[in-house]
Amino acid sequence: MPLPVPVRPARKRRGHYHHGGLREALIQAAVRTIDRDGVDALTLRAVGSALGVSRTALYRHFSDKDSLLSAVAAEGFRTLRDALVRAWAQAGRGLPGLRAMGLAYVRFGIAYPSHYRVMFGGYLNKAAKGSDLETAGSAAFRALVDALVELQAGRVIQADEPLLQARYVWATVHGVTMLAVAGTLGPEAAGGEALAHFALERVERSLSI
Amino acid sequence: MPLPVPVRPARKRRGHYHHGGLREALIQAAVRTIDRDGVDALTLRAVGSALGVSRTALYRHFSDKDSLLSAVAAEGFRTLRDALVRAWAQAGRGLPGLRAMGLAYVRFGIAYPSHYRVMFGGYLNKAAKGSDLETAGSAAFRALVDALVELQAGRVIQADEPLLQARYVWATVHGVTMLAVAGTLGPEAAGGEALAHFALERVERSLSI
DNA sequence: ACCTGAACACCGTTCAAGT
DNA sequence: ACCTGAACACCGTTCAAGT
Numbered sequence A, B: 001m002p003l004p005v006p007v008r009p010a011r012k013r014r015g016h017y018h019h020g021g022l023r024e025a026l027i028q029a030a031v032r033t034i035d036r037d038g039v040d041a042l043t044l045r046a047v048g049s050a051l052g053v054s055r056t057a058l059y060r061h062f063s064d065k066d067s068l069l070s071a072v073a074a075e076g077f078r079t080l081r082d083a084l085v086r087a088w089a090q091a092g093r094g095l096p097g098l099r100a101m102g103l104a105y106v107r108f109g110i111a112y113p114s115h116y117r118v119m120f121g122g123y124l125n126k127a128a129k130g131s132d133l134e135t136a137g138s139a140a141f142r143a144l145v146d147a148l149v150e151l152q153a154g155r156v157i158q159a160d161e162p163l164l165q166a167r168y169v170w171a172t173v174h175g176v177t178m179l180a181v182a183g184t185l186g187p188e189a190a191g192g193e194a195l196a197h198f199a200l201e202r203v204e205r206s207l208s209i
Numbered sequence C, D: 001a002c003c004t005g006a007a008c009a010c011c012g013t014t015c016a017a018g019t
Helices: A022-037 A044-049 A065-090 A094-111 A113-119 A132-153 A162-181 A189-207 B022-037 B044-049 B065-090 B094-111 B113-119 B132-153 B162-181 B189-207
Strands: none
Touching: A022 A044, A022 A065, A022 A113, A044 A065, A065 A094, A065 A113, A065 A132, A094 A113, A094 A132, A094 A162, A094 A189, A113 A162, A132 A162, A162 A189, A162 B162, A162 B189, A189 B162, A189 B189, B022 B044, B022 B065, B022 B113, B044 B065, B065 B094, B065 B113, B065 B132, B094 B113, B094 B132, B094 B162, B094 B189, B113 B162, B132 B162, B162 B189
C-alpha cells in the first residue's frame, strides 16, 4: 500500500542547482558541523549533503579540504574582530574597554571551542600575505593594537613598542582561552571566566604607568 | 638467473617478534613522525612499518589511535616537566628561576611544535582522573605551582591563591608558545624568544609585591 | 602472548560525463 | 558554469588464523 502523497511534495532533494552563494553556504555548513561535532567529524561528504549537494561540488569553490578550513578560520577571525570592537566601544574605551575586550575574546573561544581551534590550528602558518585568512587575522589583531595605541596616547598605559605589547596581551588572553578550551581548568566555563578576570587584572597592572 | 645471496643476509624484515618494549617503541616512533611530519602524517601503518611490525600490532597495546596520541601527549608532559624543574634549579630558584622556567617552556614548544600541539589538542579534555596523561599533565603543572608557592613563602611575589596564580602564569607562557607555534609571530623562532622575554618581565611585575 | 593478512567501512580527490 | 557518479588510493579498525 503506497503512502499518501502530499499534494505539495515537501522540500526534497531535487536536481538542485545551488546557484549563487554556494561558497558562503559551504563555509556556514562547515562552521555548524565543527561547532557541534568537532573538526574530526567534518567530512566533505557531510558538508555537501547538509546542503543537498554532491560531495564534489565543493571543489568548484575550494581547492581542497584545507582551503575550506582556512575559510572557516577566516570567518572566525571576522566574527572575533566584531566581538572585540563592539566590547571596546560598549565599555566606553579606556581601561574598562581593554578589560571588556579581553573578556569578549575569552568568551568567544569558550562559546565556539572547535571553531577557535581551527583558527589557531596552523593554517595561519601557511596563509599567504594578502590572503583572506591573513587579512582577517590581521584585522582582528589590529583591533587590539588600535586600542592599545589609544591608551598609550592617553598616558593610561606604558609606551612600549605597540606591536610587542599587543602580542603580549593577545598571548595572555589566547593562553587563558586555550586552557579553558582544552578542559585544563575543570569542566565548566566558570574556570575560564575566573581566570580571565584574574589575568586581565594582572595585565593591566603590568602595563599601567 | 638468481641473484647472488650474501652469506650473512643483511638485517631484513624477518618474522620479527618485537618482544618487550613495543609499547614504548611505538610511542617513540609516533613522536618522531609527529615532530618531523606533523600530526596529520601520522598513520598507524607508518608507525608500524617504522618498527618492522604489522599495522595492527599496535592494538595489543593501545585501544585505538587516540589512545596512542594520548600516550604521546603524556610523554610530552613528562619531557616538559623535566625541562621546567631543570631550568628552575639551574637558575638558582627565586625570580630568575621563574624566568628561566618560563623561557624553557616556550623553547620546548618551539622545538617540538607538533608534539606540543598534540599535548593541548583536547585529549586532556577526556583524560580520566588518574590516567597516565592526566598524571603527567598535573605533574608538569605542579612544577610551576611549587615554584610559585616557594616564591610566595619567601615574600618575593604576592600571596594570591596559588592555583589561580599558577594558571595565570601558565596561560601566559602557553599563549606565547601557541602564537609562536602557529606562526603568528613571523617565520623565525626569534619572535617567540623576544615575546617570551617581554611577557615574562610583565608577569613578574604583575606579581611582584 | 603476540603478530599477521584479508576484509570492511569510510575518507579526500580526480575525472569523464551530463545539463 | 556548475554539478554528478564512478573510480582510485588510502585510512582506522576488526577478526579469524598462525606461532
